[in-house]
Amino acid sequence: MSTPTFTAATLPSNDNVNPYAFSVDLNGRWFAQKGKMIAYYGRIRFEALSAGPLDALVAASFHSPLYAQDWIVAEGQGKLLLADRGFDVNSFDLDEGNLTIRAGNLLAFEPGLELKQSIIPGFLTLIGTGRFVAASNGPVHFVEPPIRVDPQALLGWADCPSPCHHYDHSYMRGVLGAARMVFGVGGTSGEEHQFDFTGEGTVLMQSSEAVMSDDVMLRDLEGQIGMVGTSGLQRLQQSISQRLSAERQ
Template sequence: MSRYSIEEFIKQTEQKDKGEGFFELETPRMLEVNLDGQVWAKAGSMVAYHGEMKFVREGILEHGLGTALKKAFTGEGASLMKANGKGKLYLADSGKKIIILNLKNDSIYINGNDLLAFEPSIKWEIKLMKKIAGMLAGGLFNVRFEGTGMIAFTAHYEPITLRVSPGNPIITDPNATVAWSGNLMPSFQTDITLKTFLGRGSGESIQMKFDGDGFVVIQPFEEVYMRAKQSMS
């Protein structure tokens, strides 16, 4: 087989079954879902599928009025869809790296914009960060997951996890914060020095502070989101 031939290209890049189960990383940036039933996924993340599937956008009142109000306030930044059927579903999000976790009666918070997919067996709830709404473009809301099942989220480049321990809080930039353990609830603080140094409009003057015992996942990238007021217009 000659180098750079179409046959060689197909051999190097074609899909291969790895037998990893419900979620399978085809590449670090492409998720294969071996679907036989239902899965929740980020709206717009489907890049291909084969088999019999039906896609349904999340009903605005499906999870109660409280969730609907939160979604309206955040401009539906965490829009979800349900995929029902049987076959192989391929998901991706702007070429971001995909992380898969198998929750076993665990809980975790994930930034709404970084969520990719999860099994319907996991309980979830949108959490709105009211204190910084309107002040900060990123990190306006997140999703808390609890239970047992597979979940996939994304990060720009290579994420790292920082341990949080009592008396040793971790301070992060909300735009670089991807996820954190379900027992932690961050507080928000404004760094006046940074604000003066960077200018009044800089989001880096708003910081997330994590106290307690757990972990925080950060990425080497400050994601810029549409501001709440713009997304509601």
């Protein structure tokens, strides 16, 4: 079985090279998450969102200061190859749509889409018309509400209300559940905690309960520290100390 050798002319145009890499036919600008570009052909430059010439673009399309340091703008003409550590990569098209996606899984998007920070920690929302590229731990499945989804398997949702948390209260009332709530041992699994979706729309699930990165959730927690008072910070410090102690046992 021979392995194909690509050139700038033979690479796909705005399509997958294989299940793990995507080729953007760049003619202008795209937003891209840092570290997700693996190669490029052509005359392409990469600028931080803080670059002066990008002020108008950022003001129109990027509204998530918590994640601004994670993104750059690719500008120019050529083929831009995107990938993420061997995870599945796919592109999706929005047509006057509204889609919320796990922040760490969003690799790139066209400036025609407007990015905002979701009210759900760890997620970003894309609004408008355009294409975006996302990674997933395994193939993506599309399902309709009403449905309850394991938090780690949830990739995102489109054109439907934000989910609610659902907990198995019989588990929470148990002795083991109480111990886990106090000490945070082992976290919560999909069997006792789910995201509950209702109404119309589409829910996107990945084929695994393994989240690709914890960095995004930590970023959201750090972003909320500034709203916590002294007593809250002391309580948080105590909870973290208990959790670290339990993890070392």
